[in-house]
Amino acid sequence: MEEKFRRVGTVMVIDDDPGSLHYLNRVLSDRGYVVQVFPEGSLALTSARLRPPDIILLDIVIPGMNGYEVCEQFKRCERLKDIPVLFISGFDDVIGKVRAFEAGAADFIAKPFSIDEVEARIESRLENRRLQAQLKRHNEDLESLVQQQVQEISAAQMAVIQALAKLTESRDDVTGHHVERVQRNSMLLAEELRRRRTAADEITAKFVQRIYHAAALHDIGKIGIPDAILRKPGRLTAAEFEQMKTHTTIGAETLSTVCRSHPRSALLRMKWYQFLRQVYKQ
Numbered sequence: 001m002e003e004k005f006r007r008v009g010t011v012m013v014i015d016d017d018p019g020s021l022h023y024l025n026r027v028l029s030d031r032g033y034v035v036q037v038f039p040e041g042s043l044a045l046t047s048a049r050l051r052p053p054d055i056i057l058l059d060i061v062i063p064g065m066n067g068y069e070v071c072e073q074f075k076r077c078e079r080l081k082d083i084p085v086l087f088i089s090g091f092d093d094v095i096g097k098v099r100a101f102e103a104g105a106a107d108f109i110a111k112p113f114s115i116d117e118v119e120a121r122i123e124s125r126l127e128n129r130r131l132q133a134q135l136k137r138h139n140e141d142l143e144s145l146v147q148q149q150v151q152e153i154s155a156a157q158m159a160v161i162q163a164l165a166k167l168t169e170s171r172d173d174v175t176g177h178h179v180e181r182v183q184r185n186s187m188l189l190a191e192e193l194r195r196r197r198t199a200a201d202e203i204t205a206k207f208v209q210r211i212y213h214a215a216a217l218h219d220i221g222k223i224g225i226p227d228a229i230l231r232k233p234g235r236l237t238a239a240e241f242e243q244m245k246t247h248t249t250i251g252a253e254t255l256s257t258v259c260r261s262h263p264r265s266a267l268l269r270m271k272w273y274q275f276l277r278q279v280y281k282q
Helices: 018-030 041-050 067-076 094-103 115-170 178-196 205-217 220-224 238-261 272-281
Strands: 010-014 034-038 055-058 085-089 107-110
Touching (some): 010 041, 018 034, 034 041, 041 067, 055 115, 067 085, 067 094, 085 094, 107 115, 115 178, 178 205
Parallel strands (some): 010 034, 055 085
16 A cells, blocks of 8 residues: 555454454554454443544454444444444345445445455545544634634723723713722622522623623713813703703713614613613512
């Protein structure tokens, strides 16, 4: 065989014919494989559960469980079900082949066989497993990268929200750290409701996190209130107080406009009345 086929892999051979076991063990070992040989299925299953092979060559007629039953046992085991099983048998009839594939076989090799054909089929299945493993690792890496990017984007969004909140607070800084206190108190109330399990469907861990960030925007509408009113040191007149109260409407309209542009934002779609309803129930 060409050198490209000589790759390390563990081949389990299950056959009651000592001659076949010896031949396959010797030839496959010479070609670079780690070979495990077993004369019957139960011993092979016990060994595989402890040290799974990369591929299995399985005869049909063996003591105890026949090859079909052994293959079915491998496929029922979560740890072993993905190991390719290649039947290698002198029963080269259509019914036997169909029965083998029904049991979970990946391939069928008829005896007498060419060792080059056996190795080519082994390598074909092993290469398929290698590609599947690479694809799995790639998907895991991609998922991790996407998650990292989502976290970075989320962190950037939270930073912008916090900056907007602080900008609003800077125009009305009499109370000092008002935004942080509202955030903290909202989170504490939500965590207590979650702890009591009185609103398990609504007050989830994600809800608690979102309420904390959303609370920073509660006074965002003050950006639309004139400084003469917002920063007035004395008591507001009735007209000024009415104008001051419009900051809630300004904030609601602003956030609604943004939400229409970004309808999938869970933070912008938060329904505060659901949260407040649960608070007032207590």
